[in-house]
Amino acid sequence: MSGPFLLSARALSLKPSSTVAVTSRALELQKAGVDVISMSVGEPDFDTPEHVNAAAIQAIKAGKTKYTGVSGIPELREAISAKFRRENGLDYAPDAVTVTSGGKQALFNAFFALLNPGDEVLIPAPYWVSYPEMVALTGAFPVAVPTHPASGFQLDPQALEARVTPMTRMIVLNSPGNPTGAVFTPEVLKAVAEVAQRHNLMIVTDEMYEHLVYDAQHVSIGTFAPEHTLTVNGASKAYAMTGWRIGYAGGPRDVIAAMNALQSQSTSNASSVSQYAALAAFQQHEKTTQFIGVALRAYRQRRDRIVEGLNALGLRTPTPEGAFYVMADTTPIHPNELEAARIILDDARVAVVPGTDFAAPGQVRLSYATSMENIEEVLRRLGDLLQQRGQEE
Secondary structure (H helix, E strand, O other): OOOHHHOOHHHHHOOOOHHHHHHHHHHHHHHOOOOOEEOOOOOOOOOOOHHHHHHHHHHHHOOOOOOOOOOOOHHHHHHHHHHHHHHHOOOOOHHHEEEEOOHHHHHHHHHHHHOOOOOEEEEEEOOOOHHHHHHHHOOOEEEEEEOOHHHOOOOOHHHHHHOOOOOEEEEEEEOOOOOOOOOOOHHHHHHHHHHHHHHOOEEEEEOOOOOOEOOOOOOOHHHOOHHHEEEEEEOOOOOOOHHHOOEEEEOOHHHHHHHHHHHHOOOOOOOHHHHHHHHHHHHOHHHHHHHHHHHHHHHHHHHHHHHHHHHHOOOOOOOOOEOOEEEEEOOOOOOOHHHHHHHHHHHHOEEOEEHHHHOOOOEEEEEOOOOHHHHHHHHHHHHHHHHHHHHHO
16 A cells, blocks of 8 residues: 555655756666766765775775774774864864764754754755755745845855844855855955854755865855864765765764754764775775866866856856856756756757756756866757757747
């Protein structure tokens, strides 16, 4: 016996990700023999660094494949603590650090540890699709704070504070950001920290793309308001370790303890082998930094080319200061971003993500974590599509 009445209201409230939907449609076309170039998935196209792979192999051979403590092996939490001090100016002791199965679990644990039904959470938009969905699962309400292409999607602290109500409990930040690539300035972050302090709000800051910054300075907001900040990060993006599923967070000890309690009743520890792999990434940080430098140079070249090319085609695209995404205005193709993404996929054979779930109407996201050859071909195909539609009109 089956039917929707057997599912919980919580499960039924979840919206399917447009990222997954577009990727699935693109895979269907590819399986059918159609030459589709995917610009939809936010995943580095670089292999995991060799010293990280070697550490994982060594861990397997040494039999380090058993359960670990829920919050992670002590060596990794110590290495993350040292990383926070070295790279972020944050003083999180090892017992104020937790290791999770990806950054997404760290966020999930944080929201469930901190939010109650009826609370409100301020989230700058465009935003990563999972933030409002996770917040809503707790019974809290996500409140979008719009940012705009004209400013490079920079956050306005006054607009943020204007949305604070007696029910506001949290601010969620993502800088460098997905999907926009925006990097919030130190001045903006300091002002946001002051808002949090004035209204006694918790800041959950997702800094997954912190190493992928081009023309700006990454600053951790926790340096301005440490007692109000939980800093979330992971090994996925900068270290090209998406499949290893290692996230982590540092913050007030009581928050970390609550997150650990939640994790103890859900997934328990992150993969032991993945933890030892991540340990090598942190401990051998000179090698890791060299790897990041190579990747960053490639991403910068790709960013410059795709931004130049899209703007030349009349698809207005701000230059992102971080991450590996661009947001393009596709209203010249169709006023509705869902329809524009469908046309781009079906007619140009390019998979992009409509801005609908990002709260970015009229725009689509393209990931330039792909080869320069693919970028050139995507620009050619989009040019052909626009020319064809111009002739039809």
